[in-house]
Each structure stands twice: as structure tokens, then as C-alpha cells.
Amino acid sequence: MRPPGFWASGPDHPLARVLAPAGAAYGALVARRMDRTGVRAGCPVLCLGNFTLGGAGKTPAALTVAALLAELGRAPAFLSRGHGGRTAGPMQVDPRRHSAGEVGDEPLLLARRAPTIVARDRPGGAALCRRLGADAIVMDDGLQNPSLVKDLSLVVVDAPVGVGNGLPVPAGPLRAPLARQWPHVGGLIVIGEGAPGDTIARAAADRGVPVHRARLVRETDDWAGRRCLAFAGIGRPEKFFATLVETGATLAAQRAFPDHHAYRDGELAALLEAARRLDAELVTTEKDAVRLPASFVARVRVLRVRLVFDDPDAVRRQLQQVLDAAP
Structure with a gap:
């Protein structure tokens, strides 16, 4: 979902005040x-x-x-609910066989680094992590x-x-x-x-x-002077767009989608056409890239980052x- 704008406007915003009783009830349930x-x-x-x-x-x-x-x-292993995927698990993620639609996008990124289990039943997922030697x-x-x-x-x-x-x-x-x-x-x-x-x-x-x-921290810094059409379906797409500008790239256009967005063929075709019309390169995040068809990823540059x-x-x-x- 894309966060509503009033969430950043303070607790006295009219919508926040109207929804505060529902928020108090929901928050109390989660806290318990x-x-x-x-x-x-x-x-x-x-x-x-x-x-x-x-x-x-x-x-x-x-x-x-x-x-x-x-x-x-x-010897760590990752355990994820697999948000956005349809697999209940427990199941080990194989990036060569599984898609984001099956296991979620984040587990596909994690599985490149260490054994990764998706499981809605976390204790069952932890048991599988242990059986794998974690x-x-x-x-x-x-x-x-x-x-x-x-x-x-x-x-x-x-x-x-x-x-x-x-x-x-x-x-x-x-x-x-x-x-x-x-x-x-x-x-x-x-x-x-x-x-x-x-x-x-x-x-x-x-x-x-x-x-x-x-x-x-960006993995590569060869973006200066590139003309880009940036698109992202993550929690804060604007953060990705700002990072791209910081690299020295020129944003010809930007397209924001909901977090964990499953891209449709028509949307991908529209992105390709817009990039052609603007004479720009398509650029996205690593998290978005794992949700794209392989044939489309080959036509997109990916901005990779790591936490330091x-x-x-x-x-x-x-x-x-x-x-x-x-x-």
C-alpha cells in the first residue's frame, strides 16, 4: 500500500482525529x-x-x-513470511525456480546470500532453518x-x-x-x-x-549524466528517485507503484514506450527487478544499494x- 499523506501531517489532522478510535482499538489488539x-x-x-x-x-x-x-x-538462515507471495510454506526459496508471485520479492533477494525459508507459521519455518544446518x-x-x-x-x-x-x-x-x-x-x-x-x-x-x-550505499557510481525514466513499487518510491538524482542522473520522468506491486504486461509496455518517447533508460530497484519478467529485466538498469x-x-x-x- 502507499501511505496516506495525512499520516505525516501530525495527530491533529482531521482524518487522523476521526480515525483515532479505530487506531486505538487496532493498536491495543496488536499490543496484546x-x-x-x-x-x-x-x-x-x-x-x-x-x-x-x-x-x-x-x-x-x-x-x-x-x-x-x-x-x-x-551459519545464519533467513526466515520470512514471504509478503506478496502465495506460498504458505515452510519452504526453502530457490531463486532459480521460484518467482516473486510464489514466495515474495524480499525472500528472493535474501536467498542470494544465505538459505531462506518462507513460512507463515514462524515456528515451523524456524524448525526447517535448523534442519538445514542454521x-x-x-x-x-x-x-x-x-x-x-x-x-x-x-x-x-x-x-x-x-x-x-x-x-x-x-x-x-x-x-x-x-x-x-x-x-x-x-x-x-x-x-x-x-x-x-x-x-x-x-x-x-x-x-x-x-x-x-x-x-x-550505492553499489556503483556510474550514473552521472544518464537520462532515466525511474520506476519503483516499494514502500517509499520517492526515496529511490532522490537517491538516483544524488548519483548525478537526470530524471526525465518517474513512476511510483504500490509496495510489492505485481507489474502487468500493459504497464511494462507503457514504461517501454514512455522511455522510448523520452529517449531515456529505464531504471528501477533491485527489489522491483525480481518481480519483473527476465525478458524485461534485460532492458532495465538496476540501482543496487547495501546498508553500512x-x-x-x-x-x-x-x-x-x-x-x-x-x-
């Missing part, structure tokens, strides 16, 4: 669910989640955390899912956005009231710069929650402490 006791996976479980609906950078963060776990001598599980999303005991939950925050107006869905973007989510948080990952992210970072520090600053921590040693220390303490 979060307080339930889950089962242990038999190895450490590290969750990359967020306070809100929408994309915040969880998947790049999960990839970097898994790489740090490997540096610490662990001795640590990295959950991509799942902070609000209580079915597994999490040894560490790292909440990812997109600094320019923060938590919007601070209200639960549908009045705002929060999945549950912040006060009810904080007890489940073991660390905060703030991506980028922005006053909303600074506010959340201060709230975390006041509670003794470690704050890890991070940024998204400002102080990776601090993250390693926290991970090591969790690994040492886990039963």
Missing part, C-alpha cells in the same frame, strides 16, 4: 498479541522489524546483520509476531520519516502504540538523516536501547553478547 509468549527455535533468533507499516530498510539491514553473524562464525536465524520482519521467542529485536527506522504522526493504523502508520512496542525492542537501527529519526533515537537512548546509525553501519564494531559486540547469552 505482542505480549504473548512464543516458542524457542533451538538457536538464536534475531528479528529485523519496524514500528510502522511500510518499508524502512529491513531487508538491507537483515542482509548486513547476516553478514556480521557469518563473520562471528555463525545455528542463527535472521527474521526479516516479525516484531509484532509473538510465535517465536526473539533473542534480539532490532527495529529499523527510516530517519526522514520516523513514525509519522505517532498513531496506530488506520489513523497513522504505527502497528501498535510506541509505548507498548518499546519493551520488545533490543536495539534501534536509524537509516539516514532526519529530525524524525533523531527523535526516535533520543527516545531509545532514554530507555537504554542501543542506537546504531546506518546509511544505504557507521560503527559496525558496536553492532558486532551486541550480536556477540546475544549469541553468548542465548540458550
Whole structure:
């Protein structure tokens, strides 16, 4: 879904006030669910989640955390619900055989780096991770899912956005009231710069929650002077468009689609025609690319990014402490 504009307009926006009772009821239900006791996976479980609906950078963060776990001598596996896919699982993802329509787009990206399981039943998915030899599980999303005991939950925050107006869905973007989510948080990952992210970072520090600053870094820098038609179906398409401009590329046009959008043939044909008419290259994100037909991907440039921590040693220390303490 694309976040409604009023979610960023403050809690006194007329729509936010009208929807606040529904948000309070929904948030209370989610908060009570979060307080339930889950089962242990038999190895450490590290969750990359967020306070809100929408994309915040969880998947790049999960990839970097898994790489740090490997540096610490662990054999991690990814566990995902497979949002946008129709497979209930538990099932191991094979990028050579599976499509985004089957398993979701994020699992296809994760599976390029480590064994990846999609499962709506998280304990069942964790059991399959263990059978595959994993001795640590990295959950991509799942902070609000209580079915597994999490040894560490790292909440990812997109600094320019923060938590919007601070209200639960549908009045705002929060999945549950912040006060009810904080007890489940073991660390905060703030991506980028922005006053909303600074506010959340201060709230975390006041509670003794470690704050890890991070940024998204482009894999290549050969974009300067290119004329592009950029399109994206992610949580914040405008963030992708801004990143592309920062590379020195010229945006002839941009097209925003809903998060996890399944592109139709007519839409792809329209993108090709618009690029031809504008004499521009088609450019998209890595997450979008896995949802496109192979024949179309061959005609598109992909902007790849990775998450880099400002102080990776601090993250390693926290991970090591969790690994040492886990039963």
C-alpha cells in the first residue's frame, strides 16, 4: 500500500482525529498479541522489524546483520513470511525456480546470500532453518509476531520519516502504540538523516536501547549524466528517485507503484514506450527487478544499494553478547 499523506501531517489532522478510535482499538489488539509468549527455535533468533507499516530498510539491514553473524562464525538462515507471495510454506526459496508471485520479492533477494525459508507459521519455518544446518536465524520482519521467542529485536527506522504522526493504523502508520512496542525492542537501527529519526533515537537512548546509525550505499557510481525514466513499487518510491538524482542522473520522468506491486504486461509496455518517447533508460530497484519478467529485466538498469553501519564494531559486540547469552 502507499501511505496516506495525512499520516505525516501530525495527530491533529482531521482524518487522523476521526480515525483515532479505530487506531486505538487496532493498536491495543496488536499490543496484546505482542505480549504473548512464543516458542524457542533451538538457536538464536534475531528479528529485523519496524514500528510502522511500510518499508524502512529491513531487508538491507537483515542482509548486513547476516553478514556480521557469518563473520562471528555463525551459519545464519533467513526466515520470512514471504509478503506478496502465495506460498504458505515452510519452504526453502530457490531463486532459480521460484518467482516473486510464489514466495515474495524480499525472500528472493535474501536467498542470494544465505538459505531462506518462507513460512507463515514462524515456528515451523524456524524448525526447517535448523534442519538445514542454521545455528542463527535472521527474521526479516516479525516484531509484532509473538510465535517465536526473539533473542534480539532490532527495529529499523527510516530517519526522514520516523513514525509519522505517532498513531496506530488506520489513523497513522504505527502497528501498535510506541509505548507498548518499546519493551520488545533490543536495539534501534536509524537509516539516514532526519529530525524524525533523531527523535526516535533520543527516545531509545532514554530507555537504554542501543542506537546504531546506518546509511544505504550505492553499489556503483556510474550514473552521472544518464537520462532515466525511474520506476519503483516499494514502500517509499520517492526515496529511490532522490537517491538516483544524488548519483548525478537526470530524471526525465518517474513512476511510483504500490509496495510489492505485481507489474502487468500493459504497464511494462507503457514504461517501454514512455522511455522510448523520452529517449531515456529505464531504471528501477533491485527489489522491483525480481518481480519483473527476465525478458524485461534485460532492458532495465538496476540501482543496487547495501546498508553500512557507521560503527559496525558496536553492532558486532551486541550480536556477540546475544549469541553468548542465548540458550
